[in-house]
Amino acid sequence: MxxxxxxxxxxxxxxxxxxxxxxxxxxxxGCRVTVSGQSYDLDLEQSQNAAIITAESIRRGLPAHAATVALATAMQESKLRNINYGDRDSLGLFQQRPSQGWGTATQIMDPWYSSGKFYEELVKFGNWETISINDAAQQVQRSGYPEAYRKHESLAKAWSSALTGQSPSALTCIxxxxxxxxxxxxxxxxxxxxxxxxxxxxxxxxxxxxxxxxxxxxxxxxxxxxxxxxxxxxxxxxxxxxxxxxxxxxxxxxxxxxxxxxxxxxxxxxxxxxxxxxx
Known part of the structure; x- marks a missing residue:
């Protein structure tokens, strides 16, 4: 034990x-994650939301790669902030739209709910674990900017690795x-x-x-x-x-x-x- x-x-x-x-x-x-000699910083609000997104993946029994895809997605969609505005009726960490069946506005503004809905959609794709992080995110989000998630892949990998316990002694905060x-x-x-x-x-x-x-x-x-x-x-x-x-x-x-x-x-x-x- x-x-x-x-x-x-x-x-x-x-x-x-x-x-x-x-x-x-x-x-x-804020908090900083250092993995393989590279450091990635988030402020306190972003770090807290990253923790919730990752914790929900663990709660669902998903591998760390799921959290990586989700973190890259939320970093692009909202800068890891639970915002109550967006394009048309988009809301929350993942900019999910009530009009597109993601849930009510109140539900989407709950980071645990919105994270869970993202994972529900992600695992419907049989190839999500083998294709690139960017492409896995795009399958779920269907963004007008299909390459936008790629620039967040390194940060997402590092934070996912630290928060799932895969990288010991990687996280430090102020x-x-x-x-x-x-x-x-x-x-x-x-x-x-x-x-x-x-x-x-x-x-x-x-x-x-x-x-x-x-x-x-x-x-x-x-x-x-x-x-x-x-x-x-x-x-x-x-x-x-x-x-x-x-x-x-x-x-x-x-x-x-x-x-x-x-x-x-x-x-x-x-x-x-x-x-x-x-x-």
Whole structure:
């Protein structure tokens, strides 16, 4: 069994630091995925929507490639923003149209619903896993710009790989908000997407993810970190790696130290990891 724990911790140092050096250069708020040496940034809103899109693919038992196609599509259609306008009656992340049978306006504006409808259409095509990401997206969307999705393929691949747990230690985020949030809200995306695959236990400001597959635990942690728009996260540990938020820059994952550094506890056959946010 593999465990990953998310907990809450206050963060007041940033204001003090900024007062000392108000002109210091900082990275913008958001999340960054680095895969194979290439980095791809999204802001906090985009990152949260990417997490929902990916979590819905996991919930449906689809391979990571499905999330890749969906992310490339939403990046082109809405810049990964849940917008309430578009061409004619197009709405939402995927610019789906009520008049074309995608659902009511209210339904389409629900990111979980719109993501699910996209996947429902995607899997109807028997070749969606073998053709290009662009062409798979176009089969669903029938866009007037049939090559438009291609430019988002690299970003979509990287984010899908990180959020599905395929690429360990790939995600890092910055959220300088002084707000706090309940851990149940912060982990809502991971809970819904992984409910049947990962056990979730919250105690106070700490949540523990448990699974037999370490990839699913990495996905749970990544989905929660990517949802930091709902509440800031301070640090994370999965197995032998550790991440510590830096208000100034996108902090890297490093080798963990202390009790959490061992992926297997004595006699238990379980690996442990932690993530600490704000309480």
């Amino acid at each position: 593999v465990l990953a724990i998310l907990a809450g911790l206050g963060w007041g140092g940033y204001k003090v630091w900024k007062a000392v050096d108000p002109f210091a250069t900082t990275e913008p708020e 959220n300088r908000s002084t707000e706090t949030t309940r851990i149940q809200k912060l982990t809502s995306t991971a809970r819904k997407g992984l409910a049947s695959k990962v056990a979730v236990q919250a105690t106070g400001s700490t949540v523990t993810f448990t699974a037999t597959d370490p990839t699913l635990v990495r996905a749970a942690v990544a989905l929660t970190m990517a949802s930091t728009n709902l509440g800031p996260i301070d640090h994370a540990t999965v197995a032998t790696t550790n991440w510590k938020a830096d208000p100034d820059r996108y902090a890297p994952w490093t080798a963990a130290s202390g009790p959490s550094a061992s992926p297997v506890s004595s006699g238990s056959g379980r690996a442990y990891g932690t993530v600490t946010a704000r309480s």
